[in-house]
Structure formats: structure tokens, C-alpha cells
Amino acid sequence: MATIHDVARAAGVSISTVSYALSGKRSIADSTRRRVADAAVSLGYQPHAGARMLAGTRTQIFALTAPLRHDTYAPAHMAFVLAVATAARRHDYDILLLTEDEATKGLSRVASSRLVDGVIVLDVSVRDERIALVQNLGVPTVVIGIPDDPAGLACVDLDFEAATRLAIDGLADRGHRRMALLGHPDEIYERGSNFPIRVRDTFLSHTADLGLPGRFSTSETDSGAVRAALDALLAGDERPTALIMHCQESVQATVLDHLRDRKISVPEDMSIISVGSTFDTTKFSPALDVIPLIPAATCDAAVDILVASLPDPPDPRVQYVAPEYRANGSVAPVPAP
Amino acid sequence: MATIHDVARAAGVSISTVSYALSGKRSIADSTRRRVADAAVSLGYQPHAGARMLAGTRTQIFALTAPLRHDTYAPAHMAFVLAVATAARRHDYDILLLTEDEATKGLSRVASSRLVDGVIVLDVSVRDERIALVQNLGVPTVVIGIPDDPAGLACVDLDFEAATRLAIDGLADRGHRRMALLGHPDEIYERGSNFPIRVRDTFLSHTADLGLPGRFSTSETDSGAVRAALDALLAGDERPTALIMHCQESVQATVLDHLRDRKISVPEDMSIISVGSTFDTTKFSPALDVIPLIPAATCDAAVDILVASLPDPPDPRVQYVAPEYRANGSVAPVPAP
DNA sequence: TCGAACTGTCGAAGCGCTTCGACAGCCAGC
DNA sequence: GCTGGCTGTCGAAGCGCTTCGACAGTTCGA
Numbered sequence: 009m010a011t012i013h014d015v016a017r018a019a020g021v022s023i024s025t026v027s028y029a030l031s032g033k034r035s036i037a038d039s040t041r042r043r044v045a046d047a048a049v050s051l052g053y054q055p056h057a058g059a060r061m062l063a064g065t066r067t068q069i070f071a072l073t074a075p076l077r078h079d080t081y082a083p084a085h086m087a088f089v090l091a092v093a094t095a096a097r098r099h100d101y102d103i104l105l106l107t108e109d110e111a112t113k114g115l116s117r118v119a120s121s122r123l124v125d126g127v128i129v130l131d132v133s134v135r136d137e138r139i140a141l142v143q144n145l146g147v148p149t150v151v152i153g154i155p156d157d158p159a160g161l162a163c164v165d166l167d168f169e170a171a172t173r174l175a176i177d178g179l180a181d182r183g184h185r186r187m188a189l190l191g192h193p194d195e196i197y198e199r200g201s202n203f204p205i206r207v208r209d210t211f212l213s214h215t216a217d218l219g220l221p222g223r224f225s226t227s228e229t230d231s232g233a234v235r236a237a238l239d240a241l242l243a244g245d246e247r248p249t250a251l252i253m254h255c256q257e258s259v260q261a262t263v264l265d266h267l268r269d270r271k272i273s274v275p276e277d278m279s280i281i282s283v284g285s286t287f288d289t290t291k292f293s294p295a296l297d298v299i300p301l302i303p304a305a306t307c308d309a310a311v312d313i314l315v316a317s318l319p320d321p322p323d324p325r326v327q328y329v330a331p332e333y334r335a336n337g338s339v340a341p342v343p344a345p
Numbered sequence: 346m347a348t349i350h351d352v353a354r355a356a357g358v359s360i361s362t363v364s365y366a367l368s369g370k371r372s373i374a375d376s377t378r379r380r381v382a383d384a385a386v387s388l389g390y391q392p393h394a395g396a397r398m399l400a401g402t403r404t405q406i407f408a409l410t411a412p413l414r415h416d417t418y419a420p421a422h423m424a425f426v427l428a429v430a431t432a433a434r435r436h437d438y439d440i441l442l443l444t445e446d447e448a449t450k451g452l453s454r455v456a457s458s459r460l461v462d463g464v465i466v467l468d469v470s471v472r473d474e475r476i477a478l479v480q481n482l483g484v485p486t487v488v489i490g491i492p493d494d495p496a497g498l499a500c501v502d503l504d505f506e507a508a509t510r511l512a513i514d515g516l517a518d519r520g521h522r523r524m525a526l527l528g529h530p531d532e533i534y535e536r537g538s539n540f541p542i543r544v545r546d547t548f549l550s551h552t553a554d555l556g557l558p559g560r561f562s563t564s565e566t567d568s569g570a571v572r573a574a575l576d577a578l579l580a581g582d583e584r585p586t587a588l589i590m591h592c593q594e595s596v597q598a599t600v601l602d603h604l605r606d607r608k609i610s611v612p613e614d615m616s617i618i619s620v621g622s623t624f625d626t627t628k629f630s631p632a633l634d635v636i637p638l639i640p641a642a643t644c645d646a647a648v649d650i651l652v653a654s655l656p657d658p659p660d661p662r663v664q665y666v667a668p669e670y671r672a673n674g675s676v677a678p679v680p681a682p
Numbered sequence: 683t684c685g686a687a688c689t690g691t692c693g694a695a696g697c698g699c700t701t702c703g704a705c706a707g708c709c710a711g712c
Numbered sequence: 713g714c715t716g717g718c719t720g721t722c723g724a725a726g727c728g729c730t731t732c733g734a735c736a737g738t739t740c741g742a
Contacts, residue, residue, distance in 0.1 A: 058398025059728035396698035
């Protein structure tokens with residue numbers, strides 16, 4: 009493995025010149041810079057990570073804490089982990105994965121051993137022990153999701169409130185008055201999971217603000233429960249003409265199956281919007297209008313904030329990512345009575 | 346942040362004594378060791394990761410390359426990533442996550458910057474560019490899964506062949522002669538995905554060895570396709586009396602739905618064994634007999650091999666994890682004609 | 683024309699740790 | 713009582729890098 013000394017010798021300069029030529033932190037003659045660069049490439053020089061951490065001030069590593077609970081929806085979770093890693097690489101950062109049982113101990117460990125320059129906290133629930141920890145740890149941190157008390161923290165998340173209003177307004181514009189929201193299992197809300205609650209609350213308040221009746225139901229994820237929840241939501245004379253779904257992929261698929269079985273056609277009899285989905289709703293038949301939760305959008309913003317503030321913690325803030333409506337034909341004007 | 350000097354001063358010894366007392370690499374008087382340990386704790390001392398990497402020979406970090414393809418089954422994938430991280434922590438190792446588009450470039454980078462002591466390669470497909478790379482890179486590596494050409498590599502995987510035979514033999518012992526295997530989507534086999542192919546081939550060869558008819562079908566994952574595939578598998582006079590499933594959770598759930606719809610009861614009319622599943626088959630109704638793929642078992646073995654061999658690459662080998670049969674009541678003796 | 687201000691390069695210090703060799707003090711065996 | 717071998721501790725070197733201050737050599741304004 010080539011060291012900086014090897015490069016210096018090959019280029020006929022001192023090691024400090026190599027360092028400056030490669031980092032650009034001092035002006036170096038173009039001819040020298042080129043010689044150094046050539047030598048580095050031809051020797052396959054890679055700076056020793058440990059030496060860099062020791063001498064320099066950066067480690068080029070972020071810690072990512074991504075708890076995996078049994079009720080975590082793995083595909084979405086995975087997409088976020090991946091999006092964070094990809095965003096980090098764009099800034100020349102690697103990702104160190106902290107597991108759940110290591111969440112707090114691991115955070116303290118990597119922070120105080122100065123293994124990482126910063127921390128990215130994923131999938132925050134309303135009460136999250138990691139939040140209190142990073143608030144005290146002093147290590148630069150960015151949170152993806154909005155904790156109950158974001159005091160002192162930089163947080164990034166899709167603007168679920170705006171997304172929900174966008175869905176409702178879009179439906180209202182098409183003449184829909186009776187809307188329903190199908191959500192996650194009860195447990196999710198009870199645990200204080202963040203955005204499902206925000207969607208539910210916004211749905212109820214914004215429909216009320218518009219003077220519209222809004223029906224909401226939770227649902228377990230197995231197909232029987234989904235069908236029952238849907239039937240309940242659609243029961244009675246005043247059947248909703250529009251459905252907003254904020255639930256996982258298999259549940260949305262089951263809903264479409266069940267509507268088909270009940271001969272309720274989309275969008276003729278029922279308009280549907282999928283909110284905050286991380287998967288591709290055009291694979292469904294029919295394809296669904298969606299206000300997606302785009303992991304890359306959120307994670308890019310989060311990493312940008314963190315990188316920009318280094319070596320200091322980012323300024324406290326709650327940064328919302330604007331929602332984006334994607335029409336795929338599952339919304340139609342309300343049918344004539 | 347306390348350094349080793351602070352600890353040395355607090356304990357009234359030299360820094361080398363602190364180092365030896367903490368690492369145990371030389372004999373230190375018990376009283377001294379205790380004083381050092383106390384000082385370290387009360388100062389909250391954590392060795393500087395960079396300094397350790399530079400001076401020592403270990404970084405206490407493994408790279409994990411875990412590609413995420415669109416057809417990857419995220420929950421299983423996630424479980425493996427988690428199991429690797431957990432196993433690594435037991436040996437005081439952290440996990441650096443390498444993403445797919447970084448697979449080869451990232452591997453070279455972290456290896457030649459000596460950021461990691463070893464590499465764990467997850468989810469190997471038969472032709473995998475990462476394999477050739479780690480074969481040449483010289484960095485200690487362990488592969489989870491069996492590549493086409495494992496030359497020079499240490500590989501760990503569930504013994505899918507033995508698992509498949511175990512399922513067949515168990516059914517044969519109960520008098521079953523007509524068995525069917527429901528597998529993954531075609532694409533998986535075409536891509537050369539490793540273990541689905543091993544299960545399929547073993548199923549076909551072992552049933553043949555026993556002189557039994559073995560029916561095999563692939564299936565897409567959507568419920569319509571699953572039902573069609575199952576109908577095809579069960580068609581004809583000589584309907585199979587037993588079904589082995591080697592497919593993802595939702596497909597297995599659909600199979601049970603469909604059997605129920607067709608009034609085929611389990612296990613009275615049809616015995617079922619789930620092979621190589623990473624999820625809990627007792628949540629189904631009925632609960633299914635299973636020969637599980639236990640991420641922790643495989644990953645523990647993999648990490649053990651890697652840690653044991655450090656700082657050298659592990660001896661080349663293919664280590665199979667023995668399958669384990671879990672009876673949950675979905676297998677019965679073949680019904681009287 | 684002279685000093686001030688740059689520009690490009692270098693040497694050396696030092697980041698915090700591990701580890702090697704040295705050595706004082708001790709005990710056991712002759 | 714002396715030697716040889718332990719045991720417990722220390723000082724110092726050095727890992728590979730960044731960065732500070734120094735300093736020739738050059739340019740430019742007064």
C-alpha cells in the first residue's frame with residue numbers, strides 16, 4: 009500500500025506538498041499538482057483512513073441509527089437506509105450502521121471515540137430515547153422525521169400535513185365531499201409513530217375545516233382485516249366517493265382487490281389517492297394517484313444539512329420537504345347522483 | 346474528551362501501562378489494573394478510533410456489501426443486514442454499509458484506505474462482480490451465500506440441499522408420494538439467484554432418486570399469479586398430497602387463502618412445509634411446518650470465521666449451516682385413498 | 683530601486699495510540 | 713550469597729497524515 013511518502017518521492021516533492029496538492033488547501037503550481045496527481049494515481053495511493061482521522065479533523069463517516077421493529081415496514085425502511093448511504097457518498101461520506109439494541113450505547117461509543125463526524129437518526133417515533141441522547145451528546149446530528157420535542161435539533165421530513173391537504177383539496181376540487189382515510193394498524197398510532205398520526209390528524213382537521221365529513225379507519229395488515237375495515241368505511245347510505253390510503257403496499261393491493269370483488273370501479277365509482285407511499289403505485293391496476301414519500305428527497309436534504317454545518321451541529325430547524333402530486337388516473341370528478 | 350494521557354495521570358501510571366492494563370496484552374498488577382479501569386470509567390475514556398487504526402493493526406470495522414435489487418425481498422434482506430451487524434458487535438466490530446452502485450469501487454476504496462479489517466458479502470448471485478473483486482483484493486472476506494465459483498473464498502450458507510431433502514424425506518416418511526414445489530418468480534431463476542436454484546434442483550433430483558413424481562412451478566408474487574400457479578400444480582387426477590413452498594411470505598399467505606377457498610384443508614387434504622423462510626410461519630393459520638433460514642445462524646457463523654482468521658483472510662471453504670425442522674402441525678400422514 | 687506582499691514549497695510538530703526493548707525489584711535454586 | 717528468570721512498569725519510537733511557520737524567489741507599487 010502506497011503512503012504519502014511514496015507519492016512524494018515519485019513526484020519529487022515533500023509530503024506536505026503532496027498533501028496540499030491533493031487537498032487544494034494551499035496554492036500549488038499547476039505543474040506540481042499534475043505530477044503529484046499522476047504519481048498518486050499510478051501508485052494507487054489511498055490515504056490511510058486512520059491517519060487521516062488522527063491528524064485531520066474529519067473521519068468522513070456518519071453513523072446511521074435505523075431501528076428495526078417488528079412492525080417496521082421493511083421495504084420502506086430499506087429504501088431510506090439506501091437513500092441515506094447514497095446521499096452520503098455524494099459528499100464522500102460512508103455510513104456506519106448502528107442497530108437498535110446498540111442505539112444509545114452505540115451512539116455514545118462512536119461519538120466519543122470520534123469515529124464519526126455526525127449522526128443521522130432515522131424513523132423517529134414520538135418518544136424516542138435516541139432524541140434525548142443526541143440532544144445531549146453534542147455530536148452534529150440530523151433527524152429524519154419529526155420528534156415530539158425537536159428542541160435544538162435539525163429535522164427533515166416530508167410535509168405530510170401539506171400532502172394530506174393536497175390530497176383532500178384535489179378531491180374537493182373534483183367535487184368530492186365524502187372522503188375516507190384508511191390508515192395503519194392501531195398499534196402504530198398507539199406507539200406514537202410520527203407521520204401516521206400527522207396524516208390522520210390533518211385529514212380529520214382539514215376535512216372539518218372544509219365542512220366535509222371525514223371517515224377514518226385503522227386496519228391490521230392481513231387481508232381479512234383490510235376487507236373488514238374497508239367495508240366499515242364504505243358502509244351506510246352516505247358512502248364516500250373518495251378514498252385516501254396511507255398504509256403499506258400489501259394493504260393497498262388488498263383494497264383494490266376488494267373493491268374489484270365488490271364491483272366498485274376506480275375511478276368511476278371511487279377515486280383513490282395514495283399518500284406517503286414509497287413504492288410504485290403505477291404497478292397496481294388501476295394505477296393510483298399518489299403523493300409519494302420519496303426517500304431520496306428527504307435523505308438528500310438531511311445529508312446536505314449535516315454536511316453544510318460540519319464540524320458544528322446544524323442550526324435547529326424543522327425542514328419540510330414539499331409534497332408532489334402524481335396523477336395516474338385513479339381520481340375522477342364525483343359521479344353524478 | 347479524555348485521552349490516554351488523562352487516564353494515565355489520573356491513575357498515576359504511564360500511558361503504556363494504561364494501554365496494557367486496558368488491552369490485557371501484558372501482565373499488570375491487579376491493583377494497578379483496577380486503578381486504571383476506575384480512572385478510565387470516571388473520565389469516560391474512549392480510545393480515539395483514528396489513533397487506534399493508525400497505531401494498531403485493527404480498525405474494528407467490517408464492510409458489508411448488501412445489494413438491493415428491485416426484486417430483492419426486503420424483509421429478509423433487512424434481517425440479514427441486522428444479523429450481521431449484531432454478530433459483528435459481539436466481537437466489538439462495527440459495520441460500514443456499502444451500497445450497490447458502490448459495490449466494487451467502494452470495496453476497493455475502504456480496503457485500500459485500510460478503513461476496514463474485513464468484508465462481508467451478502468446475497469451473492471451466481472455471477473457477481475463482487476466475487477472476482479474480493480478474490481483479488483486480498484482483504485479478509487467471508488461470503489454469505491454460495492457463488493458459482495467459490496475458489497479461494499470462505500462461504501457460509503444454510504444447507505438448502507439438505508433442507509430440501511429433509512422436507513422431502515419427512516413427507517415420504519408420512520407416506521406422501523406426490524409432492525409439489527412452489528418456487529419464486531421466473532426472473533429469479535433466470536438471473537442465477539443462488540439458493541432458489543439449489544432448492545429447485547435438489548427437489549427434482551431427490552424426488553427422482555426416491556422414485557417419486559415431483560412437480561415444480563415458479564410463480565409471480567401477485568395473488569392472481571399465485572392462485573393460477575397453485576391450480577396448475579394441483580391439476581389432474583394425481584393431485585399432490587404435499588406441497589413444499591420456497592417463496593416469499595405474501596405468496597405463502599396467498600396459497601393458504603387459495604387452499605381455503607378451494608376447500609382443501611391443511612393438513613388433512615394437503616401437507617405443507619415451508620422451506621428456507623425467514624419469517625414466522627406460526628402466524629399463518631394454520632401454522633406451517635418450516636425449515637427456516639435463520640439469519641442469525643448464518644451470519645454468526647460468517648462473522649466467527651472472519652474474526653477467527655484475522656488479520657489474514659480465512660481459509661477457503663464452503664460451510665453449510667445444518668437445517669432444522671420445526672413441526673407446527675401442517676404435515677399429516679397421507680390420507681387413505 | 684527598495685521594501686512589501688505574494689507564491690510555491692519545505693521541514694517539523696504533533697494527533698493518540700500500540701508496542702518494543704529496557705530495567706528495577708523480587709524470588710528460587712544452587 | 714549469587715545468578716537467572718520473572719513480574720510489573722516505563723520511555724520512546726513510530727504509525728501516516730495535516731497543518732503551521734519559515735523561507736527562498738518573484739512581482740509590484742511607491
